[in-house]
Amino acid sequence: MGNFVVRMNLSSIGYCMSHAAFAGAAFGLLISVDPMLTAVLFSIITAMVLGPLAEKARLESNVVIGFMFSFMIAIAFIFLYAKPGEAATGKALSILWGSLFSVDFNDVIFLGFLSFILIIFIVVFYKELLSVMFNRKMAESAGINTRIFYFAVLFFTGFAVALSLKIVGGLLVFALIINPTSTAYQFFFDFKKIMIFSPIVGIVSCLSGFYISFIFDFPIGASIVIISSVIFAISIMISPKRRKGKK
Amino acid sequence: MKNENIIELNDISTTYEGERIPVIKNINLQIKKGEFVSVIGPNGAGKTTLLETINGLLDYKEGMGLVFGRKIKKNKTFIRRNTGYVIQNFEIDSLAPFLCKDIVMSGRSGKIGLFRFAKKTDWEKVWQSMSLVGMIDFAKRPIGKLSGGEFQKIILARALAQDPDLLLLDEPLSNLDLTSRKQIETLLNRIHEKKKITIIMVSHDLTYVPANCSRVLVLDKGKIIMDDKKEKILHSDTIEKIFKKNDLRGT
Numbered sequence: 001m002g003n004f005v006v007r008m009n010l011s012s013i014g015y016c017m018s019h020a021a022f023a024g025a026a027f028g029l030l031i032s033v034d035p036m037l038t039a040v041l042f043s044i045i046t047a048m049v050l051g052p053l054a055e056k057a058r059l060e061s062n063v064v065i066g067f068m069f070s071f072m073i074a075i076a077f078i079f080l081y082a083k084p085g086e087a088a089t090g091k092a093l094s095i096l097w098g099s100l101f102s103v104d105f106n107d108v109i110f111l112g113f114l115s116f117i118l119i120i121f122i123v124v125f126y127k128e129l130l131s132v133m134f135n136r137k138m139a140e141s142a143g144i145n146t147r148i149f150y151f152a153v154l155f156f157t158g159f160a161v162a163l164s165l166k167i168v169g170g171l172l173v174f175a176l177i178i179n180p181t182s183t184a185y186q187f188f189f190d191f192k193k194i195m196i197f198s199p200i201v202g203i204v205s206c207l208s209g210f211y212i213s214f215i216f217d218f219p220i221g222a223s224i225v226i227i228s229s230v231i232f233a234i235s236i237m238i239s240p241k242r243r244k245g246k247k
Numbered sequence: 248m249k250n251e252n253i254i255e256l257n258d259i260s261t262t263y264e265g266e267r268i269p270v271i272k273n274i275n276l277q278i279k280k281g282e283f284v285s286v287i288g289p290n291g292a293g294k295t296t297l298l299e300t301i302n303g304l305l306d307y308k309e310g311m312g313l314v315f316g317r318k319i320k321k322n323k324t325f326i327r328r329n330t331g332y333v334i335q336n337f338e339i340d341s342l343a344p345f346l347c348k349d350i351v352m353s354g355r356s357g358k359i360g361l362f363r364f365a366k367k368t369d370w371e372k373v374w375q376s377m378s379l380v381g382m383i384d385f386a387k388r389p390i391g392k393l394s395g396g397e398f399q400k401i402i403l404a405r406a407l408a409q410d411p412d413l414l415l416l417d418e419p420l421s422n423l424d425l426t427s428r429k430q431i432e433t434l435l436n437r438i439h440e441k442k443k444i445t446i447i448m449v450s451h452d453l454t455y456v457p458a459n460c461s462r463v464l465v466l467d468k469g470k471i472i473m474d475d476k477k478e479k480i481l482h483s484d485t486i487e488k489i490f491k492k493n494d495l496r497g498t
Contacts, residue, residue, distance in 0.1 A: 141302055
């Protein structure tokens with residue numbers, strides 16, 4: 001989904017989702033329900049309301065994302081205030097960090113299922129998505145209902161973030177969505193190639209990060225994000241697209 | 248189609264959401280099939296609003312509008328799929344990950360329809376449009392690396408790939424150098440001759456009314472203040488009359 005998020009300038013959606021998850025976890029602790037479940041629920045609901053809210057208020061998506069981000073963190077603090085205790089706060093915060101070792105078989109099944117749905121969505125609606133990414137108004141003028149696809153990208157991104165919370169945590173998951181895509185952007189002009197190359201960068205980042213965390217005893221999520229950031233920084237330096245006079 | 252009118256606007260007024268004053272007021276306009284019409288007027292005259300109303304991108308608040316003999320409000324998708332639209336001042340970043348051929352194909356996306364993939368015939372339309380604008384050799388070039396004139400040709404090819412009956416062009420010559428302007432102007436004449444498409448071209452610059460354009464509408468403060476043959480409008484007395492009031496470029 002990072003490919004669409006980067007192109008549609010929705011990068012800040014990540015902060016919004018992670019803090020929605022944080023608020024959800026705090027809410028779960030308050031009502032004594034599994035915090036991960038409520039975290040995912042809050043993220044999905046946020047993803048569903050972002051698009052319509054931005055359109056209704058006639059504001060840029062990023063403005064609404066900023067509003068939702070601060071709103072979510074505020075209600076998270078209220079939930080934590082209502083359920084005092086260091087243990088509750090610690091559990092809620094763990095949603096922001098995540099842990100690969102807490103992932104169970106069900107999580108893998110869920111992620112696999114989501115990946116399958118996303119691939120189908122992208123393959124079936126590729127021409128519409130490409131048109132919307134190029135220019136929403138021009139896509140609309142060619143007879144595409146751009147609103148549906150715009151909302152779908154927001155929703156699926158939120159869903160992907162929600163289901164990845166357990167692995168790398170809310171704060172780091174978005175780096176993993178943005179960095180591989182941004183890296184692939186430095187090398188290709190063909191969107192299809194970017195869509196193939198960015199998951200490869202993502203996998204390499206994950207495996208290298210995992211290895212480094214194992215060697216140096218660093219947190220896994222942080223190691224993965226640092227590796228993907230370093231790869232991105234190198235890609236900017238060696239990007240053939242940025243060479244002057246290149247046609 | 249009755250009277251071969253491809254567009255019929257009766258007393259149309261369009262107001263932006265949340266605003267009270269209409270941008271275009273009581274517009275009455277009939278455009279026949281195959282006509283090449285230029286719409287001129289100063290910035291803020293309502294030229295873009297007129298095009299967006301015709302294409303159903305903006306809903307009119309009053310009056311009744313027909314395009315292809317169908318009510319605009321109830322047939323937006325049909326109208327849009329058969330209308331090529333080139334929007335105003337559209338730019339793209341140089342690193343944009345799109346190839347020219349994909350952008351031209353994106354013009355056909357709506358026409359191909361949901362849950363359907365582009366067929367060989369769709370790609371043939373893409374190649375034909377690119378050939379017509381003289382950009383077939385640019386098919387695999389990145390869109391962000393084109394010059395202003397080349398970019399505008401690809402955007403035109405995108406609109407033509409829709410195989411439209413109506414072409415709406417919003418300032419297609421703005422931000423172009425003199426050579427590119429001449430090239431696009433010649434191209435528009437060629438498209439009109441070859442494809443017999445109805446063309447409505449918006450411009451705030453009187454000096455760029457293409458040769459094939461037979462009719463000129465002058466829009467000012469949301470109203471059509473003149474609607475006549477090109478020779479009559481682009482007459483020195485008329486020009487003086489229009490542009491005494493408005494500070495227009497190219498006069």
